[in-house]
Amino acid sequence: MKRTLLRAGLAASLMLGAAAMTAPSAYAASKQPPMSKAVNKALADSQKLYAKQDYQGALEYIQKAQEASDPTPYDKLMTNRFLMQVQIALKNLDAADVAAEAAADMDPADIPDTDKEAVYKPALQLALNSKHYDKALKYANALEALNTPLDASFQSLVMQAHYFGGDVAGAAELAKKHIAAAEAAGQPPARNDLDVLMSSQVKAKDEAGAEDTLEQLVKYYNEPEDWAQIIGVSYGTKGIRDIDALYLGRLMFLVEPTPKPNDASIVGSVASKMGFYGDAVKAEQAGGTGFPSPDENAQKDKASIQQQIAAGDKQNGTYNVKLAEALYGYGMFPEAEAAARRAQAKGGVADPTEVPMILGMTLTAEGKYQEALAEFAKVQGGGPATPRVVRLWTYYAQSKMGPAATASAAPAQ
Numbered sequence: 001m002k003r004t005l006l007r008a009g010l011a012a013s014l015m016l017g018a019a020a021m022t023a024p025s026a027y028a029a030s031k032q033p034p035m036s037k038a039v040n041k042a043l044a045d046s047q048k049l050y051a052k053q054d055y056q057g058a059l060e061y062i063q064k065a066q067e068a069s070d071p072t073p074y075d076k077l078m079t080n081r082f083l084m085q086v087q088i089a090l091k092n093l094d095a096a097d098v099a100a101e102a103a104a105d106m107d108p109a110d111i112p113d114t115d116k117e118a119v120y121k122p123a124l125q126l127a128l129n130s131k132h133y134d135k136a137l138k139y140a141n142a143l144e145a146l147n148t149p150l151d152a153s154f155q156s157l158v159m160q161a162h163y164f165g166g167d168v169a170g171a172a173e174l175a176k177k178h179i180a181a182a183e184a185a186g187q188p189p190a191r192n193d194l195d196v197l198m199s200s201q202v203k204a205k206d207e208a209g210a211e212d213t214l215e216q217l218v219k220y221y222n223e224p225e226d227w228a229q230i231i232g233v234s235y236g237t238k239g240i241r242d243i244d245a246l247y248l249g250r251l252m253f254l255v256e257p258t259p260k261p262n263d264a265s266i267v268g269s270v271a272s273k274m275g276f277y278g279d280a281v282k283a284e285q286a287g288g289t290g291f292p293s294p295d296e297n298a299q300k301d302k303a304s305i306q307q308q309i310a311a312g313d314k315q316n317g318t319y320n321v322k323l324a325e326a327l328y329g330y331g332m333f334p335e336a337e338a339a340a341r342r343a344q345a346k347g348g349v350a351d352p353t354e355v356p357m358i359l360g361m362t363l364t365a366e367g368k369y370q371e372a373l374a375e376f377a378k379v380q381g382g383g384p385a386t387p388r389v390v391r392l393w394t395y396y397a398q399s400k401m402g403p404a405a406t407a408s409a410a411p412a413q
Contacts (some may be wrong), residue, residue, distance in 0.1 A: 032112050033074040039065045042084050056091045062086060073110035077103050077119070084122060097126035102138050117148055124157055128164070131236070137165025140203040156192050163196050170202035179216075188220040217393065222399040227255040230392065235266055237385035243354065244385040246279060250328070250361060251392055253282055264288030271329065277301050278329025302330060313341055315354070317346035326356045336362045353382040360393060369397045 035043070046061035065079045080103040087096035103111075103124035111119055120139045127136040140161035143150065150158065155178060163171035175197035179189040194217050201210035211233055218224045231252045235245060249267030252259050268283030272291040278301075280294035307326070312320050320343035327336035340359040349355050360375035376397070379390045 008075070010018075028183040030314065033072070033116070034067060035075050035078060036070075036072060038068040039071060039075040039079060043078060046082055046086070048385075050086060052087070053089075055086055058086045059083075059090070073106060074112075077106055077111060077115070081119065092231060093126060093129055096122075097130045097132070100126045101132070101135055105135075105144070108142070116146055117143065119155060120146075124154075124161060126162060128157060133161070133163075135168070136161040137167060140165070148153070149346065152190070152286075155189065156257070159196050164199060166202045168203050171196050172204070179192040185285065189216065191217075191221055194220070215388070215395075218392065219395045219398075222395075228252075230259070231256075231259070232263060234385060234392070235263065235389055237388070239383055240385040242274060243351065244383055244389045245270045246276065247357060247361065247389050248385075249279065249283065251389075251396060253286075256395065259286050261287035265290050268294075274323055274325075276329045278326065278331070280329075282329070298330075301326065305330070305332070309335055309339070312342050317343040317348040318350065320344075320346060321349050321354050321358060324362065328358060328362055333362050333365045337366065351382075352377050353386055357390070357393075360397075363395045364393065364400070367400070369401045372397045 042061045042065035046058040046065070049055075049057040049061065057313050059258070062079060062083050065075070065082075068075065070229065075213055080099045084096045084099035084103065087093070087099060100123040103119050108116070120142045123309055124136055124139040124143065127133070127139060139244070140158040143154070143158060155174070158173050159174040159178070160173060162168075162341070176195045178193040182189040182193070194213055198210050198213040198217070201207075201213060211230070214226060214230045214233070217223070218230050231248055234240075237244075245266055249271070252263060252267065264283045264286035265288040268280050268288035269291045271277070271279035271283060272294055275297075277294040277298035280291065281298050283291075284294060308323055311328075312323055315323075320339045324339035324343060325334045327333075327339055336358065340355060343349055344359065354377040356375045360379075361370045363369070363372035363375060373394060376390050376394045382389075
């Protein structure tokens with residue numbers, strides 16, 4: 001079966017909040033280096049206008065500070081920090097980035113230790129926004145070197161800086177750390193952490209790891225794009241059985257209103273081959289090709305379906321499980337459940353995964369999610385793709401029960 005390669009798209013996010021400007025007088029009263037008189041006055045006047053939201057007027061006084069003769073390193077630092085704030089207020093983020101980077105690029109010895117975090121944080125944000133990823137990584141490293149706790153938003157920005165700055169391995173390690181901490185706290189991992197980890201794994205050509213992370217995205221966030229991708233790549237599992245491909249297809253039709261024709265073709269081919277014409281009809285209607293039209297066979301099969309159901313009590317488990325599969329394809333879920341339960345009671349089905357799988361799928365289709373989960377938990381054995389197929393159906397059933405069930409423990413990977 002054709003394998004769909006994993007795709008990963010990641011965009012830097014900006015979480016920039018305008019911090020309050022600090023009055024020069026406050027710095028003068030602290031243990032910070034003194035500013036020259038001219039710069040101190042200009043920035044004090046700038047701050048007064050900033051407080052009145054006269055940002056253009058504030059900008060003019062900052063320009064006066066820039067024109068002062070023989071500025072000290074601290075004069076330059078504070079002037080650029082004030083300039084950054086005014087440019088943010090004016091919504092000129094490019095200019096704000098120039099000022100923030102100018103402050104953050106100063107010799108660390110010229111930046112007081114008490115100011116370093118306040119200097120590097122906005123510089124990191126603005127550099128990411130401007131796609132200056134080499135600078136963003138520099139500032140992220142500077143923040144990490146401070147060994148001061150960062151809130152979740154800045155942890156995310158530091159991680160992004162590593163990723164976009166070319167330190168893919170470092171980004172992946174940070175993402176794993178965040179994910180482990182969230183799960184240990186009983187919380188779903190942040191979407192961005194999972195996205196960064198998956199993108200890092202794709203870049204590193206760790207296809208298996210990326211697929212595992214994609215499963216976590218499906219488990220915790222239940223987004224159609226993630227479902228489409230995990231189902232697509234799962235079709236490419238080496239040695240996948242036809243029955244597992246069929247089960248993936250049935251899940252696909254639940255989560256994707258308009259599946260890709262290539263995926264529908266896979267479902268149609270295996271369903272036609274196995275004689276489950278209802279599933280093949282759905283695949284045909286979705287644009288699937290490469291298999292005989294199932295319409296005539298489906299019509300003949302449905303014409304005798306009531307007689308097939310009536311014969312179930314006298315037939316063995318194998319007959320009833322195949323009947324349940326056919327009934328599921330026709331959307332006759334209560335009848336499929338009854339046939340599956342007869343197969344379960346009679347036993348003797350060669351494939352031990354088939355009865356609990358068809359019963360779990362049918363119960364899911366009927367909205368009996370807790371019962372469905374109990375059946376999926378019984379599935380043992382099968383082929384190379386079976387464990388993932390079971391997990392995906394489990395995630396889907398949990399997602400229909402609400403957030404708490406979605407985030408609960410799933411079968412071990």
